[in-house]
């Protein structure tokens with residue numbers, strides 16, 4: 001039985017009121033991404049996040065829509081939590097069927113634009129990785145991996161901005177738009193204080209630490225952003241969060257936020273100690289921090305994550321960075 005087989009029973013998990021969650025398959029280690037569907041008595045039919053452009057995802061979303069008596073054409077609005085392919089991938093398709101696509105204003109100006117300027121930005125993205133020590137052979141593999149990712153994304157033509165602090169109606173309730181940067185620059189959350197429920201996307205996850213990476217096109221200190229987001233989540237202390245992976249829901253957000261902060265502080269200590277022993281580029285530091293077999297995407301995440309930590313330390317004045325002319329790389333040192 002699969003999610004795409006309508007005879008396999010209900011595929012939707014009720015969240016609150018008319019809001020339902022769907023677990024859509026993705027070819028990543030997390031296996032599924034959460035797509036939310038809302039068919040309120042009064043108000044627009046809404047989808048939150050869209051999964052990737054794959055036949056499996058199409059089928060799963062169709063099965064979810066079918067269970068609510070809907071088809072693609074009935075979706076009037078899609079809110080995307082952030083620009084990563086597993087959340088944004090089908091935005092263009094939903095738009096073609098007539099829905100308005102909405103994202104946080106910050107994300108439209110940064111992450112979302114990445115998909116439109118992809119051909120122009122790819123060389124810069126790869127140069128950034130090379131400048132931080134990625135070996136030339138791996139750069140080729142990484143370009144191929146990026147291309148495969150791009151093939152599964154259908155960018156939207158027009159995205160309308162949501163702004164931090166604004167309210168949106170979902171499931172007959174008001175939800176406040178939150179800005180939760182770190183995992184993505186313009187990561188959006190939706191907060192309903194009355195029922196203490198947060199739609200969190202990948203801003204916080206059970207089981208895995210959301211990747212916080214410094215890429216060529218990100219804000220300069222994604223880890224600093226993320227540590228602030230964790231503080232925000234800790235203060236918010238939602239009773240329940242709807243999460244992008246390993247959900248659809250989780251409890252204990254406050255404790256998880258503290259745990260993730262502790263995890264990043266440990267990594268900061270590790271990077272500081274390693275770079276203090278001898279000057280090293282971020283790629284070499286990433287091999288020390290992620291000392292295990294990783295595929296090409298895993299290595300990219302490891303390098304970007306290591307870099308986010310090293311740069312955070314540099315911006316705090318706890319590490320320095322110098323261009324090594326001979327090797328053509330940045331090295332971090334005490």
Ligand SMILES: [Zn+2]
Nearest residue numbers: 082084183202
């Ligand atoms: Zn993500």
Ligand SMILES: [Zn+2]
Nearest residue numbers: 084086202244
């Ligand atoms: Zn995700």
